[in-house]
Amino acid sequence: MVKCDKVLQELSNYIDEDLDPALRREINEHLRSCHRCTVLVDSTRKMLYVVGDERVFEIPIGFGERLHSFLSERLGN
């Protein structure tokens, strides 16, 4: 059975579902009985949810219009 350090090492591959099925099963097994690692996986997923949402940063009002005027001016069309 895998230990906590293995879960930490494979955390990203686990989240990305990039593990061979046997190791994935072992990690799942470990997570059922290890609160510490469950929290690690869970909080990393939530961090990715927060940073991966494009609402996390604002786009200034009028950005698209100004971009198009800038390019038209430079391209002459």
Added chain:
Amino acid sequence: METEVTRDESTLIERIRGGETALFYELIRPYERSVYLSAYSILHNHADAEEVAQEALLKALTHLDQLRENDKFKAWLLLIAINEARMRRRKERPHLYESLEEQTMETENGEFMPRQFADWREIPSDLIERKEIRTAVLKALDSLPEKYRDVFILRDMQHLTVAETAAILGLTVQAVKTQVHRARLQMREQLRKAVDGQIAVLEGK
């Protein structure tokens, strides 16, 4: 596998190369936000990010003949934006840049160790739009060494695949996986308090 989107995009790219430059607006429309956000992730300033986004898109158009694989347009475009933003940041804030690059959270053998394992509850949907979270995300990104930051922005903020990220940064797939793993652990650690704190505020505690 080639999708309809990449096929259409490839046709657009060919036509623009053939002289129909006005089609460029159509080509970039789906990516304008991503270009802006990538620049903003590095510069933390709306005016600078907007200028860099404009320059990056202009550069993409004028260098479109250098794009070798048409289906990598998004990744190529984001790399131009990141490079432009990075150059501007170095030029304008060299001292800040140096001090930030030195901050890493690795142990002697290069492994990152998470300090605490605080529990994060469900994330309320309006959490993401809170100013405190935005500030914390920028600060956390700043704490990453530059090579981790580029990989993290492309992979986890702009959702490129590992292979796309590797190709565009000239890294191996394994190097991308390693760097993204370390970046995630650091980002999680850096954002932990801000996320917990804002959830408590939203829940009225």
